[in-house]
Amino acid sequence: MKKALFILVLLFSFLGFSQNENLFKKATTSYNNGNYDNAIKDYLKIIENGEHSAELYFNLGNSYYKLNKIAPSIYYYEKALLLKPNDSEIKNNLGYAKNMTLDAIEEVPETSIKTFYKKIISYFSFDKWAYINVSFMLLFVLTYIAFRYYKSATKKRILFIISLTSLFFSLIALTAAYLNYSDFKINNPAIVFEEESIVQSEPNNRSQESFRLHEGTKVYVMEKLNDWYKIKLLDGKTGWILSNDIKLIKN
DSSP: HHHHHHHHHHHHHHHHHHHHHHHHHHHHHHHHHHHHHHHHHHHHHHHHOOOOOOHHHHHHHHHHHHHHHHHHHHHHHHHHHHHHHOOOHHHHHHHHHHTOOOOOOOOOOOOOOHHHHHHTTTTTTTHHHHHHHHHHHHHHHHHHHHHOOOOOOHHHHHHHHHHHHHHHHHHHHHHHHHHHHHHHHHHEEEESSSSSSEESSSSSHHHHHHHHEEETTEEEEEEEEEEEEEOOOSSEEEEEEEEEGEEETTT
16 A cells, blocks of 8 residues: 555656646747747746746746846846855846846945855855755765774874864854854845835834835845734835735745
């Protein structure tokens, strides 16, 4: 019974993968032929089937960009960048899309130490840092076992140095994974999807207007109250915006 169930699960997994692969090829063909709406429909079907990848989000961002739809193009570029934070092509296309936005928001300057720290931990996503940690830890274990096995003083010295170096880099990767994941959990970015959205001083329509935002602008959600999100901009401004006006990147 268990064997039959296992085979059935494998069969459905294979069929699902095959279907998504065919949809991806179909969508890419539509994109290359200039049928961007059809490409978007098929890419979104793949997401509905439960598949997520930087390539998929990147292609969606490109499709929306070709249709001059600013908010969804930036939204999917940002999602692609979460999975591949160091991809230059994604960054370039995201930069082009951001040039189409109306809001010019200057980021609060950070100290050189903080900038360097963020650059290091964001070089890879937290799951890749975790894989690097495991790889170095395995290397440490193997070289340590070899160190105990060999009798030659020269080989033992070399293996001892390699094992300590592997342990050192393993701890660095583990720390980077932890810090990156902590940053991932704390920061909750979103994209404004309304053509123009009013940001209030309090979470109600009767409060004073603080400022206005336009589609494609990136904000950071701090908290939620009923139908309102408290947001923060890169320049430090805060306010309350209707939850329907923005779309969370990490949803």
